[in-house]
Amino acid sequence: xxxxxxxxxxxxxxxxxxxxxxxxxxxxxxxxxxxxxxxxxxxxxxxxxxxxxxxxxxxxxxxxxxxxxxxxxxxxxxxxxxxxxxxxxxxxxxxxxxxxxxxxxxxxxxxxxxxxxxxx
Amino acid sequence: xxxxxxxxxxxxxxxxxxxxxxxxxxxxxxxxxxxxxxxxxxxxxxxxxxxxxxxxxxxxxxxxxxxxxxxxxxxxxxxxxxxxxxxxxxxxxxxxxxxxxxxxxxxxxxxxxxxxxxxxxxxxxxxxxxxxxxxxxxxxxxxxxxxxxxxxxxxxxxxxxxxxxxxxxxxxxxxxxxxxxxxxxxxxxxxxxxxxxxxxxxxxxxxxxxxxxxxxxxxxxxxxxxxxxxxxxxxxxxxxxxxxxxxxxxxxxxxxxxxxxxxxxxxxxxxxxxxxxxxxxxx
Numbered sequence: 001x002x003x004x005x006x007x008x009x010x011x012x013x014x015x016x017x018x019x020x021x022x023x024x025x026x027x028x029x030x031x032x033x034x035x036x037x038x039x040x041x042x043x044x045x046x047x048x049x050x051x052x053x054x055x056x057x058x059x060x061x062x063x064x065x066x067x068x069x070x071x072x073x074x075x076x077x078x079x080x081x082x083x084x085x086x087x088x089x090x091x092x093x094x095x096x097x098x099x100x101x102x103x104x105x106x107x108x109x110x111x112x113x114x115x116x117x118x119x120x
Numbered sequence: 121x122x123x124x125x126x127x128x129x130x131x132x133x134x135x136x137x138x139x140x141x142x143x144x145x146x147x148x149x150x151x152x153x154x155x156x157x158x159x160x161x162x163x164x165x166x167x168x169x170x171x172x173x174x175x176x177x178x179x180x181x182x183x184x185x186x187x188x189x190x191x192x193x194x195x196x197x198x199x200x201x202x203x204x205x206x207x208x209x210x211x212x213x214x215x216x217x218x219x220x221x222x223x224x225x226x227x228x229x230x231x232x233x234x235x236x237x238x239x240x241x242x243x244x245x246x247x248x249x250x251x252x253x254x255x256x257x258x259x260x261x262x263x264x265x266x267x268x269x270x271x272x273x274x275x276x277x278x279x280x281x282x283x284x285x286x287x288x289x290x291x292x293x294x295x296x297x298x299x300x301x302x303x304x305x306x307x308x309x310x311x312x313x314x315x316x317x318x319x320x321x322x323x324x325x326x327x328x329x330x331x332x333x334x335x336x337x338x339x340x341x342x343x344x345x346x347x348x349x350x351x352x353x354x355x356x357x358x359x360x361x362x363x364x365x366x367x368x369x370x371x372x373x374x375x376x377x378x379x380x381x382x383x384x385x386x387x388x389x390x391x392x393x394x395x396x397x398x399x400x401x402x403x
Contacts, residue, residue: 075292078348082288085350088266102271105284 002028002035006044008114016042019107024100027055029062059096067091072115083109128172135222138214145193146186150178154228157185158236161321162282162314163305164192170385180400186219190313205316208324212239229399231255234378235321245330248339253399256343258378260356261363262326273312282306282314289378291348302382331363341368342395346376
């Protein structure tokens with residue numbers, strides 16, 4: 001499901017501008033499945049699906065696949081509508097160098113919100 | 121085209137809070153029962169712009185929304201550059217009492233949101249007889265930290281992180297203009313101020329073990345909570361009501377988040393007006 005982020009993010013010029021200082025490799029865990037998202041100057045350069053052998057990353061986000069599915073719904077239920085809502089409910093784990101994540105928090109929240117159907 | 125001027129006036133008052141001189145900004149509108157409005161952590165009184173402009177409310181209530189010291193157009197106390205701001209329960213209670221006394225308010229209603237929704241519980245416990253009623257929006261007895269608060273005040277992270285942290289507390293259905301107005305207030309907060317408010321919200325202001333001392337018969341308490349708020353979820357407010365032990369019936373607001381008066385004023389007034397009617401009916 002994370003593959004679709006590449007086109008959606010790169011087509012959003014305002015979002016790319018917001019993330020213009022973002023260079024990071026983000027590992028996303030959806031249950032046992034891993035994705036590696038490579039960000040350069042606010043664009044997503046690549047989305048690769050695992051498995052990987054010893055994947056390096058700037059930071060990593062892990063949640064159950066079902067939780068990502070609920071997060072990605074057009075109208076998510078309370079508690080599934082924001083990365084920090086998942087964090088508060090202990091459904092999301094964030095690890096690694098969090099500086100680029102927190103310094104660009106509006107950007108990364110919008111990137112993951114792009115999992116939702118367009119116009120949602 | 122002539123400008124439309126709102127029926128809201130703003131003033132600066134000078135008063136002492138805990139023995140220190142303060143310059144505090146407040147806005148007011150209307151006549152009648154004083155209704156003091158307390159904003160959320162890291163924001164300011166502009167969150168109550170719609171309440172101040174609501175003729176159905178200002179016909180019967182003198183609505184007063186002040187910016188807490190360090191917030192909005194209120195100044196920090198002289199010497200602020202030498203201290204780290206960290207709000208405590210005692211300082212917050214004393215601040216509300218000082219403002220009510222300085223404005224010579226007769227048994228006002230106090231309505232607070234988030235940290236304001238917490239402090240009304242402290243006021244109910246300690247000073248019930250001084251208030252006509254208390255309204256808690258997004259009231260909880262405590263909140264466990266769920267992210268590292270140090271990110272909110274670092275020279276290498278812009279202060280807009282405060283707005284980004286709270287952005288998910290606005291419900292998905294709230295109007296875009298009001299959502300981003302609400303977040304703009306957070307973008308404008310002074311360095312370290314949101315974090316300093318959260319010292320009260322997440323650490324010092326825990327009132328779980330004192331809820332049973334609150335007696336709604338002495339001062340009625342109304343609790344309204346948005347369903348999309350994960351900082352203070354409806355179950356947290358239900359826990360408050362259970363802790364008080366009866367006499368409080370929390371209301372869950374559909375499609376509403378953590379900032380009801382600011383993120384979706386039209387939807388919020390439908391929940392607030394019956395509460396204000398009930399307060400007026402009691403006299």
